[in-house]
Amino acid sequence: MANNYDAADFERLCRDPVSRRAFLGRMTAAGLGVAAASLLSGCSGGGNGNGGGSGNGSNSFPGIPGSGDVQVLNYALALEILEADLYAQALNKASGRPQNPTPGRDIELTAFNSYQRAGSIGAGTFPGPGAAANVRADVGFLYLKQFAFVEAAHRDFLRAAITAAGGTPITRAQLAPRGFKFPNGQNNPGNTIAAMLAAILPLEETGVRAYLGAVPSISNTDFLTAAGTIYSTECRHSAAVRYLLDENDPGPGDFRNTDFGGSEVPGTRTPNFTPPLNNPVANIGEQLFEKFRRPQDVLRNTVPSFIA
């Protein structure tokens, strides 16, 4: 499929009124004017924080090696390395194992069924309504150990895919030589399952928003779809974890229990559309679309808080 856009297109549209007009004209002709206008209004607020942004727009991914799609995939890989690591730490903690046995290296996961929840790890207090805490904790522990392997699979897949595409996968040394930590000041996922889920949630929501923010940067449609398969699972993880924490709030809006572990992950809604409904659910506009974060925002503002 022909790709008539290069990676800097979106940012160019944001900066350049001529291109923007042309784009809007084109989209209006295609009957997509509303979508186009709402999107461009979204980009106008952010600027792009980098002076040049020439060529491939590599400054959108500060610190991420590679160019073009390989850089985007490396960005995704960086996030998956982070997620897999922190999931493994939480899983280790929840099962009474050394939390981070190999700092700076991938944490080896062993046989799935060998993980058992440690007796010292309580259920904790869940912030919202739902089933009994002990039931939710049982399910939450299973989510932890399930998702830890899933995130590791994403990480391994992306490494393989980047290599296959002729690129060089970003290394942990490039990303975080000393490994990763939970950004709660304690370098600790918490001592209860509820606390661990709350500590994990911002990670998942970051993943969702980061992938969506990277969508416009991907050129190759195969990569786009591959990224979409991962993005979807992150959405499901987020929904499931949030369901456990508060069964009335599966997302995609901001998690309301902001007093519970700083679970709010800022994101931008795209497009900004609130439908006229006769019987709208609360915050219907918040429920219609996943939010996104621009890669440079994720890399500059979110990822550093997880770096040890």
Next chain:
Amino acid sequence: MTFQNNHDEWLAALPEPLTNDFETLDANVEAETAPHLHSTGTLVAGAAVAGAMLLNAGTARAQNSLNYQSDIPGSGDTKVLNYALALEALETALYRQALLRLTTGGTITGGGPNNTNLVIQGLGVAASEIDARYLRRFGDIEQGHRDFLDQTLGSASILRQAPFTNARFDFGINSLSRIQLNEVMLDVERTGVVAYLGAIGLISDRTTRQIAAAIQGTEARHTALFFIIVNRLSRGGLAFPNTPRNVAPVLPGTSSPGNNDIRRRAVRFCNSRRPRRNLPSPTCWWHHSGRGGRTKRAEQGLAVHQVRLRRFPSQCPGHSGDKRSFRFTNGNPFSIMLLSRRCPARWREPSASMRLKPVTGASRSWRGATFMTAARRGRQVCSDTARCRKSSHFATTPLMRWQP
């Protein structure tokens, strides 16, 4: 009640999307509905299936199936968005009927394609029940998606022209029990996810892609919730399931209901369907984390990964009888969507044209797992040429054969 020593059972009861490594497209859908796909030249199997099924069920029979080429108006991105809009409209109508069926019952009236004057008998489920709450909530969300796409497309909207202007949706809703109702919603949401997944690659405008992906993500969340809801309900009112149900993972390579070690699962995901011949053929990746990984590439394009599906061929013939399959046995029109799981021929025969070369690359992170790097077209695919050539373990035909 504790489940800590009963992980197999637990895992079998876990929602499928939560146990998959990647979003998957259900190849069985394609296989079962091949006639539909071939006759319609659909865009994306999943959504096309839903579209075809739902419209087939329509009492007014304005249209027997949706043909992507001829029934979805517009071209380029407009056509893709109209395709998405068709799905959102179907979902909106279904949610509306499903909520009435679940709760109070009533008559569907009002304008638009949902105007069936259909009398729905309610099941009397309280509005405070979890499925009723989410049916209402998600129904409003799907309606919001529909309205957004409709307004965005304006006069180009499929809702403002035939066949939708005269379409009538009848989903056989009165024949569905509470659990079946939720299973149907689950299937439709899953369909929505894979439909968007397939459609996004067809959208040429990057910002429109992002919007489509933003919708896709919410459908994924809905899917996760319906898995949870179905599991909850199937456990007889307890908060979470503790017995395997039909919604347990059904993945190629899963050897038995008790074998739920994720690392032994082969998960496949494909870049879905292309509507026209002049687009790249679908690429299929196999992902498998078991021992002795192997790489194959699909027919064209970039393929990544490996797979050795030790048990799959033998699994395959029994697939249709697999009790873990989704099934709707009441004869309603949905039943063919996922009912007869056949083993596609492509899973049985190796490709004569498969080109095999050793590949390198490995993952060090999973014990026993070897991830082979991929191959570009014409390059390398299999680390063991002789075995691969003979193996019946590899898919050989393109995932999708387009009928022009």
